[in-house]
Amino acid sequence: MLAFTLRRAIQAIGVMIAVGVIAFSMFRFAGDPVNQIVSLDTPAAEREAVRKSLGLDDPVPVQFVRYFTNAVQFKFGVSYQFRQPVSNLLMERMPATLELAACATVLAMVFGILMGVYSALRRDTILTKFFQAVSLIGISLPTFLIGILLIYLFSVTLGWLPSFGRGDVVRIGWWTTGLLTLSGLKALIMPSITLGLFQMTLIMRLVRAEMLEVLRTDYIRFARARGLTTRAIHFGHALKNTLVPVITVAGLQFGSVIAFAIITETVFQWPGMGLLFVQAVQNVDIPIMAAYLLMVSLIFVTINLVVDILYTIVDPRLRSTISRPA
Amino acid sequence: MSDAVVPHRVEPNAAAARSGTSWLKRALDSDIFYSFRRSRMTMVAAAITVLFFLLAIFASQLSVQNPFDPAQLQLMNSRISPLWTAEGQSPFLLGTDEQGRDVFSAILYGLRISLVVGVLGVILAGTLGITLGLIAGYVGGAVDGLIMRIADVQLTFPAILIALLVNGVAKSVLGNRLDAMSTLGVLVIAIGLSFWVQYARTVRGSVMVEKSKDYVAAAQLIGLPAPKIMLRHVLPNTMGPILVIATINLALAIITEATLSFLGAGMPDTMPSLGTLIRIGNNYLFAGEWWIVAFPGIALAGLILSINLLGDWLRDALNPKLR
Numbered sequence: 001m002l003a004f005t006l007r008r009a010i011q012a013i014g015v016m017i018a019v020g021v022i023a024f025s026m027f028r029f030a031g032d033p034v035n036q037i038v039s040l041d042t043p044a045a046e047r048e049a050v051r052k053s054l055g056l057d058d059p060v061p062v063q064f065v066r067y068f069t070n071a072v073q074f075k076f077g078v079s080y081q082f083r084q085p086v087s088n089l090l091m092e093r094m095p096a097t098l099e100l101a102a103c104a105t106v107l108a109m110v111f112g113i114l115m116g117v118y119s120a121l122r123r124d125t126i127l128t129k130f131f132q133a134v135s136l137i138g139i140s141l142p143t144f145l146i147g148i149l150l151i152y153l154f155s156v157t158l159g160w161l162p163s164f165g166r167g168d169v170v171r172i173g174w175w176t177t178g179l180l181t182l183s184g185l186k187a188l189i190m191p192s193i194t195l196g197l198f199q200m201t202l203i204m205r206l207v208r209a210e211m212l213e214v215l216r217t218d219y220i221r222f223a224r225a226r227g228l229t230t231r232a233i234h235f236g237h238a239l240k241n242t243l244v245p246v247i248t249v250a251g252l253q254f255g256s257v258i259a260f261a262i263i264t265e266t267v268f269q270w271p272g273m274g275l276l277f278v279q280a281v282q283n284v285d286i287p288i289m290a291a292y293l294l295m296v297s298l299i300f301v302t303i304n305l306v307v308d309i310l311y312t313i314v315d316p317r318l319r320s321t322i323s324r325p326a
Numbered sequence: 327m328s329d330a331v332v333p334h335r336v337e338p339n340a341a342a343a344r345s346g347t348s349w350l351k352r353a354l355d356s357d358i359f360y361s362f363r364r365s366r367m368t369m370v371a372a373a374i375t376v377l378f379f380l381l382a383i384f385a386s387q388l389s390v391q392n393p394f395d396p397a398q399l400q401l402m403n404s405r406i407s408p409l410w411t412a413e414g415q416s417p418f419l420l421g422t423d424e425q426g427r428d429v430f431s432a433i434l435y436g437l438r439i440s441l442v443v444g445v446l447g448v449i450l451a452g453t454l455g456i457t458l459g460l461i462a463g464y465v466g467g468a469v470d471g472l473i474m475r476i477a478d479v480q481l482t483f484p485a486i487l488i489a490l491l492v493n494g495v496a497k498s499v500l501g502n503r504l505d506a507m508s509t510l511g512v513l514v515i516a517i518g519l520s521f522w523v524q525y526a527r528t529v530r531g532s533v534m535v536e537k538s539k540d541y542v543a544a545a546q547l548i549g550l551p552a553p554k555i556m557l558r559h560v561l562p563n564t565m566g567p568i569l570v571i572a573t574i575n576l577a578l579a580i581i582t583e584a585t586l587s588f589l590g591a592g593m594p595d596t597m598p599s600l601g602t603l604i605r606i607g608n609n610y611l612f613a614g615e616w617w618i619v620a621f622p623g624i625a626l627a628g629l630i631l632s633i634n635l636l637g638d639w640l641r642d643a644l645n646p647k648l649r
Binding site: 015018026136139140141142143144145148149151152155156163255256259260262263266267277278280281282284286289293296297300301304 | 479482483484486487490491493494495497498577581584585588589590591604608611612614616619623626627630631634
């Protein structure tokens with residue numbers, strides 16, 4: 001177990017170093033950083049001075065080590081468009097993204113599990129057919145179209161919900177939250193649905209498939225033979241056993257929720273990291289792009305590592321197979 | 327098609343096998359076509375997909391103007407609502423946008439771009455993935471380890487993020503003011519680099535299985551070079567799953583292109599794809615001009631839905647376990 005954890009941790013660090021190399025090469029070689037900082041008519045001597053002050057004339061390995069040590073301390077350089085340290089910009093916007101992603105995940109889990117269980121237990125009802133139609137839409141409609149549709153319905157036509165922004169936010173230390181005000185909560189509804197719909201479909205399909213499988217097993221038949229109530233069998237025995245893969249998938253998906261937040265945040269002009277990243281791509285603001293890549297990779301790699309380790313703790317059957325190189 | 331994919335129930339007679347019609351007859355007799363005929367939903371999806379491709383191919387014949395040519399647009403005609411509404415004007419069936427662009431013509435031309443980017447992206451991703459998968463599976467060892475490790479790492483990142491990054495880097499290297507055709511190329515490369523992993527994994531898996539079979543040993547014995555064995559003998563036996571992945575990937579590639587264009591990192595306003603049209607239309611949603619965004623949106627959703635349905639059916643039809 002310890003060997004497995006160690007090996008996975010080393011692998012994770014390896015991935016982070018690889019991503020660091022990519023981020024650094026983007027930062028250093030995709031366009032000349034000096035050109036982005038000085039104006040067009042800056043004389044050559046002044047350009048050289050800027051180059052020297054940024055340390056861009058050092059050997060590349062030295063620059064890489066410097067970039068990496070800075071990145072570990074969350075120093076990602078200065079944004080070309082905002083002329084502010086990238087880390088400040090990211091910190092300012094991180095609460096918005098994390099709040100949105102968390103709400104979307106909770107929404108997706110609750111409704112996904114409910115819909116999945118229902119459609120597994122009542123296979124031929126109209127409601128099940130409806131759920132399946134919703135799941136097909138959730139997979140086929142691009143995220144931004146769902147967002148636009150919701151805005152048209154609830155903001156333009158009905159005027160119930162705001163179509164952009166976070167509403168009023170409350171500041172707690174460096175964290176800003178929209179969960180404590182009415183306008184903040186209202187602003188959160190549509191983006192969370194938009195972002196969570198795809199995960200919800202995924203979870204619903206997974207729960208349904210797992211439930212159908214579990215309901216066929218011998219221990220469920222035995223539970224029926226013991227005369228337990230249907231309710232106890234379905235929820236106490238069957239559902240419990242489907243939850244391990246569901247939690248794994250939901251956990252692994254949290255990373256992609258953050259990535260997909262890029263689209264949702266653009267549709268709803270949600271002031272999070274994703275919107276910052278899209279603006280950076282549009283304006284070729286490499287320091288922000290590189291920093292975002294590093295941050296998101298860190299989140300991904302950490303989640304993957306934690307889920308892998310938790311999984312082997314929760315499911316002892318996996319421990320015998322983990323000795324082979326994954 | 328290999329025998330692994332289409333098991334023929336009826337052995338065609340030798341005389342018929344030589345003529346061209348027998349090929350068609352065999353296709354019509356196959357299990358695949360039988361399951362196609364059985365599923366009405368699939369037939370509708372196939373018809374809609376074919377219709378979309380035809381609309382894209384004959385875009386210039388079917389449209390009333392060339393939406394990419396500014397000389398043909400007149401501001402006089404801007405923001406006309408669809409034909410069946412009170413303010414509708416002929417010949418603008420689905421209305422016009424802010425620049426006087428006919429929405430129907432713009433959709434046809436946009437559809438063409440979306441499909442071209444999608445198909446080229448899938449071809450690039452497929453070629454890349456199949457090549458790397460063949461090499462990894464056939465050669466094995468350290469090469470296999472390296473390729474699959476890269477695949478593992480890339481798989482943890484969503485394709486849209488990779489596509490956005492490739493796009494941003496390309497723009498930074500080539501300069502921010504790209505013309506429309508280079509943007510199209512960048513989009514194809516971004517999509518190709520985002521979707522190769524699945525092909526590589528699938529091909530590698532099949533190659534590992536096929537490699538130990540007698541026919542490969544026989545081919546090696548008669549001294550065929552490795553690339554020839556891989557391409558002519560091993561690859562055809564892995565085509566079934568690849569076809570399924572390619573179909574589903576086409577839908578994903580079209581979504582990715584549309585998303586990039588919607589985010590403002592794809593096709594420019596002067597040469598819009600469906601995603602660009604939706605981004606432009608989204609700005610006029612609050613002004614009540616719903617048709618500028620609605621019709622491109624419906625076209626995109628219909629296209630993706632029908633390709634997805636086709637992919638689902640193909641996966642079930644080619645899966646021998648479900649027969």
